Amino acid sequence: MKSPFNRRAASALADPGLQEALQVATSRFGDLRKQAFDSSAAPLALRARAREIRRRTFEDLNLHLDTLFSNLSRLGVHVHSAADASEADKIILGIARRRGVKTVVKSKSMASEEIHLNAALEAAGITPFETDLGEWILQLAGEVPSHLVAPALHKTREQVARLFAEKVDPHIGDDPRDLTAAARRQLRKEFLRADMGVSGVNFAIAETGTLCLVTNEGNARLVTTLPKVHVAIMGIEKVVPTLAEALTLLAVLPRSATGEKLTSYFTMLTGPRKKAEADGPEEMHLVVLDNGRSRHLGGPFHEAFYCIRCGSCQNACPVFQSVGGHAYDSVYGGPIGSILSPMLRGLETSGELSAASSLCGACQEACPVFVDIPRMLIEMREARVAQRATPMPERAAFRLAAWAMRTPFVWDLGVKLLPRLLGPLVKRIKARWLPNPAGAWLKGRDFPPAPPKSFRSIWKERQRDTKRPASHAADRPAETHGGKSVDRARRLLSISKGISHAPATPTPGPLPEVEVPDPAARFCEEFEAAGGRAHRPESMEAARGIVLELFRCFSDRPAVMSEGLPLAAANWLREDGAEILPLSQAGDDCRGEISKAGLGITGCDWAIAETGTVILTSGPRRPRLYSLLPEVHLVLVPEERIVPHLSAASPLIRDALTGSGESPSCVSLITGPSRSADIGLTLVTGVHGPCEIHAILVPEKLNLSPGLVAEETSPFSLEEE
Ligand code: SF4
Known part of the structure; x- marks a missing residue:
C-alpha cells in the first residue's frame, strides 16, 4: 500500500x-x-x-x-x-x-x-x-x-x-x-x-x-x-x-x-x-x-530556524522538481518543509516527509544561509525509527539487514549472491508483476548491475595497500576499478556528517563590495535594469519636458505631488493646466482621490547606486500613497544623495529611525515598478502599484542647499533659471 x-x-x-x-x-x-x-x-x-x-x-x-x-x-x-x-x-x-x-x-x-x-x-x-x-x-x-x-x-x-x-x-x-x-x-x-x-x-x-x-x-x-x-x-x-x-x-x-x-x-x-x-x-x-x-530551540532541528523562506531549496530539490509542493500536504513543502512540517505538526503527521529526499545535498548548496537540511533529514529519519513511526514491513526489513550486517558469514554470502541472482531474475519477471515496494521502485528504474567488487573487498584491498611501499600504494585497484563505489560511499559519509556543502567561514569586518566609480551613472544603469526609466536632463527645459510628457500620458487624471521637491514640477504642471490634488493632510481621507491620480511625483531621501533603489521616508509632507496608488511614479533624485551600496544606506536609515526628531512610520526602498510573474512566469508590471517608475537625476552642482531643496528655492525652478 x-x-x-x-x-x-x-x-x-x-x-x-x-x-x-x-x-x-x-x-x-x-x-x-x-x-x-x-x-x-x-x-x-x-x-x-x-x-x-x-x-x-x-x-x-x-x-x-x-x-x-x-x-x-x-x-x-x-x-x-x-x-x-x-x-x-x-x-x-x-x-x-x-x-x-x-x-x-x-x-x-x-x-x-x-x-x-x-x-x-x-x-x-x-x-x-x-x-x-x-x-x-x-x-x-x-x-x-x-x-x-x-x-x-x-x-x-x-x-x-x-x-x-x-x-x-x-x-x-x-x-x-x-x-x-x-x-x-x-x-x-x-x-x-x-x-x-x-x-x-x-x-x-x-x-x-x-x-x-x-x-x-x-x-x-x-x-x-x-x-x-x-x-x-x-x-x-x-x-x-x-x-x-x-x-x-x-x-x-x-x-x-x-x-x-x-x-x-x-x-x-x-x-x-x-x-x-x-x-x-x-x-x-x-x-x-x-x-x-x-x-525545538537548541534541539537537533534548531538550524531550520535560520531559514529566511527564499524557496531556493525547493527549486534545487529533484524531488520537489518532480512532485511539486502539494505532494507535501503542508504549508511548508520541499526540503525545508520536510523538516519544518514534522517540527510544527509532529512526526506522526508529517514524519514521512523526511524520506522524500535523495540526500543529494542540492538544497544546502542552494541555501543562502547553508541550512544543513541533509543532516536534519537523516536525524528526522532516526527520530522516526526511534518512535517506531515507520511502517512495519520497513522496520522488519531493516531488522533483517541489521542482523545480516552483524553476521559476517550471512552478509558476505548475501553480497556475493543477491546481485547476481536478482539482476537476471528481475529482467525476466516484468516489474509490474513484482509486489511493492520492489514493483513500484522498479517501475521507473533499471535494476543496477552488480559492481565488480563489493565495498568490503575494496576496503580490504585498501588496507593492504596502505601497508605496501608508497610506489605500490599509488596503484590502487579499488580506485581504478571500483572507484565509483568508493566515491559514492565517501559522498554519503560526508553528507551524513552534514558537511556536504559546508558553509564558508565568516570573515570579520566589512564585506567586499562591487566597485562603483560613478554612483550617478551606476544608479541609472541599475534603475533601468530593474525596469525603471532614468533621465539625466541637461537643462531645465529638458527636465520640464520630461515632467510634462509623463503627465500628458494621463492628462485626463489629476496628479499628486509631495512637497519640498528639488524641481519646480508643480509650477510646470500648473502652467500646463494640470489638475494637482491638494497635499493630503493628517485626518483627511484622500485614499479614493489619490487612487484616481495618473502621476505621482515624490522626492527621495537617498538612492543606492549598486541596486538602482530609491529610499523614501514617510512624513507630514510626504504621503506614502503618492508613490503607490498613481499609474506612474516619478521620483526626483538629488545626485548628492546617491550612496554606492546598500550597506552605506544602513546608518542613514538607522539615524532616521532612531534620531532625535520624530521618526517616520515607514521607510520604503523602491527598486523598479510594481511587478509579478505569477501567471505563467510572464513578467507584468503594474500589478497593484505604479506600472511605470521614472527617475530624474538632479545634478549636485545646481543644488544650492543640502538635502531636498524646497521648490520655491530650487535652483532648478523656472524662476531661478
Ligand atoms: S534555501 Fe535555505 S533559506 Fe531558502 S527556503 Fe530553503 S532552507 Fe530556507
Whole structure:
C-alpha cells in the first residue's frame, strides 16, 4: 500500500501540466539565482555572513525578542504572543470584532497559512481577500500555495485564464497583462474599502522596532497603509538584532528567491502613522507565533530556524522538481518543509516527509544561509525509527539487514549472491508483476548491475595497500576499478556528517563590495535594469519636458505631488493646466482621490547606486500613497544623495529611525515598478502599484542647499533659471 505522500506524488507525476510548470519554473528560478549572486562582489562571504547572523541571533533569542517587543510597544504597536494557531486566530478575531471589521485584505504570509486564518475569519463572518496575485488566484481556485515564493507556481497560464473566465470576466483572454489588469481593478476596490490589513513579516529588527516586508507587487504596501488597522503575524524566528544585519539578509533573500538584487519594494514599518502623517494605519498589532517552535530551540532541528523562506531549496530539490509542493500536504513543502512540517505538526503527521529526499545535498548548496537540511533529514529519519513511526514491513526489513550486517558469514554470502541472482531474475519477471515496494521502485528504474567488487573487498584491498611501499600504494585497484563505489560511499559519509556543502567561514569586518566609480551613472544603469526609466536632463527645459510628457500620458487624471521637491514640477504642471490634488493632510481621507491620480511625483531621501533603489521616508509632507496608488511614479533624485551600496544606506536609515526628531512610520526602498510573474512566469508590471517608475537625476552642482531643496528655492525652478 502506498503511503499518503507516495499517493500524492504519484498523482503529481501523472499530471503533464504540473510537470511542465514545475520544470520550467524551478529551472528558471535556479538560473536567475546563480546570475544574481554572480553580481555580488563576494557571494560566498556574503552568504557566510548571512548564516552567521542567523546563528548568532539564536544564541540570544530571548534578549532580541525582549528588545523588539519593548521597542515596538514604545512606538505604539500592540504586541501579542500566541502559543498556538488557535490562540493566534482568537487574538486576530478579537481585534477585528472590536474594530467592527467586515473585510480584510491580506498580503502573502506563510504564518497566516499556518494558522488557517482565512477559515477562521470566514467562520466569523469576515471576508478575507488575498491580494498577492498568486495567492488571489489560489483563493479563487480554492487551493493552497505550493511554493514559498511563487504560490501558484503549479498553475499554467491557460489554467489561470480558464479560472478568470469562470470567476472574474467571461470574456477575458489568456494574455497575462489582461489577467493582471483584471486582478488590479478588482482588488483595488477591496483595498480601498477594507477595514483591516493582515501581513506577514520577513524580518523584525529588534534595535529599532521595525517590521520589514519584502515584496514585488506593492500589495503589502497597500495592505499596511490603506486600512485603519494593520495586523502583522510572525514566527519567533523572524527577529534580527540590528538594521545592518537585516540589510545583509536582504542582500541574499531576493537574490535567492527571485534572482533579483532587490525586490521592487522593501518596506520598513516602525509603528502606526505618526500624528502629522497623512496616511498609514491608526492602529498596529504584531502577533508573535510560537506554535511548537520554542520546544525545538537548541534541539537537533534548531538550524531550520535560520531559514529566511527564499524557496531556493525547493527549486534545487529533484524531488520537489518532480512532485511539486502539494505532494507535501503542508504549508511548508520541499526540503525545508520536510523538516519544518514534522517540527510544527509532529512526526506522526508529517514524519514521512523526511524520506522524500535523495540526500543529494542540492538544497544546502542552494541555501543562502547553508541550512544543513541533509543532516536534519537523516536525524528526522532516526527520530522516526526511534518512535517506531515507520511502517512495519520497513522496520522488519531493516531488522533483517541489521542482523545480516552483524553476521559476517550471512552478509558476505548475501553480497556475493543477491546481485547476481536478482539482476537476471528481475529482467525476466516484468516489474509490474513484482509486489511493492520492489514493483513500484522498479517501475521507473533499471535494476543496477552488480559492481565488480563489493565495498568490503575494496576496503580490504585498501588496507593492504596502505601497508605496501608508497610506489605500490599509488596503484590502487579499488580506485581504478571500483572507484565509483568508493566515491559514492565517501559522498554519503560526508553528507551524513552534514558537511556536504559546508558553509564558508565568516570573515570579520566589512564585506567586499562591487566597485562603483560613478554612483550617478551606476544608479541609472541599475534603475533601468530593474525596469525603471532614468533621465539625466541637461537643462531645465529638458527636465520640464520630461515632467510634462509623463503627465500628458494621463492628462485626463489629476496628479499628486509631495512637497519640498528639488524641481519646480508643480509650477510646470500648473502652467500646463494640470489638475494637482491638494497635499493630503493628517485626518483627511484622500485614499479614493489619490487612487484616481495618473502621476505621482515624490522626492527621495537617498538612492543606492549598486541596486538602482530609491529610499523614501514617510512624513507630514510626504504621503506614502503618492508613490503607490498613481499609474506612474516619478521620483526626483538629488545626485548628492546617491550612496554606492546598500550597506552605506544602513546608518542613514538607522539615524532616521532612531534620531532625535520624530521618526517616520515607514521607510520604503523602491527598486523598479510594481511587478509579478505569477501567471505563467510572464513578467507584468503594474500589478497593484505604479506600472511605470521614472527617475530624474538632479545634478549636485545646481543644488544650492543640502538635502531636498524646497521648490520655491530650487535652483532648478523656472524662476531661478
Ligand atoms: S532552507 Fe535555505 S534555501 Fe530553503 S527556503 Fe530556507 S533559506 Fe531558502
